[in-house]
Amino acid sequence: MAEIENIILDKDTRNISKLKKYIDKDFVNKSAEFLLESKGHIFITTGFYIVYARATETDGPPGSVALGNALKKLGFSVTYITDKWSYDVVDSILQDEDELIDFPITSHIESLEFGNKLIKDFSPELLISIERAGLMNDGTYRNWKNEDISEFNAKIDHLFEQFPRSIGIGDGGNEIGMGNLYNEIIETSGLPDNPSITTVSNLIISSCSNWGAYGLIAAISKIIGENLLPSVDLSKEYIMKLVDSGAVEGMSGKKYYGVDGRDLENDSICLQRLHDHLKNHGL
Numbered sequence: 001m002a003e004i005e006n007i008i009l010d011k012d013t014r015n016i017s018k019l020k021k022y023i024d025k026d027f028v029n030k031s032a033e034f035l036l037e038s039k040g041h042i043f044i045t046t047g048f049y050i051v052y053a054r055a056t057e058t059d060g061p062p063g064s065v066a067l068g069n070a071l072k073k074l075g076f077s078v079t080y081i082t083d084k085w086s087y088d089v090v091d092s093i094l095q096d097e098d099e100l101i102d103f104p105i106t107s108h109i110e111s112l113e114f115g116n117k118l119i120k121d122f123s124p125e126l127l128i129s130i131e132r133a134g135l136m137n138d139g140t141y142r143n144w145k146n147e148d149i150s151e152f153n154a155k156i157d158h159l160f161e162q163f164p165r166s167i168g169i170g171d172g173g174n175e176i177g178m179g180n181l182y183n184e185i186i187e188t189s190g191l192p193d194n195p196s197i198t199t200v201s202n203l204i205i206s207s208c209s210n211w212g213a214y215g216l217i218a219a220i221s222k223i224i225g226e227n228l229l230p231s232v233d234l235s236k237e238y239i240m241k242l243v244d245s246g247a248v249e250g251m252s253g254k255k256y257y258g259v260d261g262r263d264l265e266n267d268s269i270c271l272q273r274l275h276d277h278l279k280n281h282g283l
Contacts, residue, residue: 004028007273008206008215013261014144015190016171016205022184023203031167031202032219038125038165041077043118044068045103045159045176046130047086049152051143053253055246056086059260060131062238063169063213065093067128070217070228079122083154092245093238103154108139111155112162119163127159127166127200129176131209134196136174144172146194157198168200169212171260177203208260210235211270218274227283229275232268239264 005028009017024030044067046060068078080100082090087102094100104114133141133153141153157176160166168177173191179199185191206212214229221228230238240257248254251261259267 003277004215004218004274007270007277008211010207010270011262012207014172014207015188016173016207018188019181019184019191019205022181023205027202028204028215028219031204031216032223034202035126035167035216036220036223038076041079041122041124042071042126042128043079043081043122043124043159044128044130045081045132045156047082047090048131048133048143048250049085049149050248050250050253051147051149051152053248055248055253055255056089057131057250058239058242058247058258059171059209059250061086061090061093061242061247062235062259063210064090064130065238066230066235067130067213067217068098069230070220073228074224079124081118081156081159083156085152089242089245089247092241103156105152105154108155108158112158115156115159116162118159124163125165127163128169129156129160129166129200130169130213131171132156132176133174134176134178134198136194137197138194142174142192142194144174144192146192160198160200164201166200167202167204167216168198169204169206169209169216171206171209171212175209176200208262208267208270210259214271214274218278221278221283222281225283227275227278229271229278232271232275235271236264236268239267
């Protein structure tokens with residue numbers, strides 16, 4: 001599985017790959033095995049608001065929906081969770097039967113209560129976060145520029161604080177799950193001096209969070225013996241639909257078909273390499 005890790009950490013522009021030495025060598029495969037131990041219902045949360053663009057970014061939702069579709073093929077039921085700032089954008093690439101919850105932007109106490117009710121109502125087996133802001137030490141939520149985005153971010157991380165089984169996928173140090181490597185992030189140049197403190201059971205780091213989700217799907221595919229990855233064309237379609245629904249490319253804050261500074265073709269390199277990797281293993 002080390003090859004999958006190398007693929008999803010390639011083309012790193014933020015030094016996230018420097019954290020690889022601090023986590024389990026087989027972190028993608030271990031997350032896949034951990035996920036497959038679950039049965040029943042899974043929560044997937046995503047949506048990162050770009051304050052200087054007044055819009056949600058394209059990284060996160062494509063990987064979330066691709067993972068959700070793969071899990072449904074395996075018999076899981078999936079509920080997606082985001083907030084009002086990302087709701088319409090995420091909804092634009094969901095299937096009609098998919099369930100999407102609008103987590104309210106409110107106080108920490110009320111957010112904790114809302115999260116607790118969701119867990120009681122749905123009884124999920126596992127929580128997964130893909131490119132979702134995590135809580136900072138000072139009680140705020142911040143982007144990669146260290147700008148306070150608390151006003152535009154529901155406190156969905158409170159779900160993860162009260163649930164024992166979770167996976168976090170991130171690419172910048174400020175996402176849910178990066179609390180696992182809090183001290184290491186602080187000591188790594190190019191990463192936030194004020195990273196997220198929100199922890200998860202299993203952490204996946206990647207050059208782009210969508211790529212981390214695709215890497216997880218590829219690892220699951222190898223375990224079960226079936227390629228569950230979305231096609232390259234479908235991933236491009238997701239990005240185009242997101243932008244047409246109001247999303248922006250996160251690095252520039254502009255409305256064009258791209259993710260984290262990469263156009264559609266360059267963004268597709270990771271997914272194509274994962275398909276080639278699975279093909280080389282007979283899938």
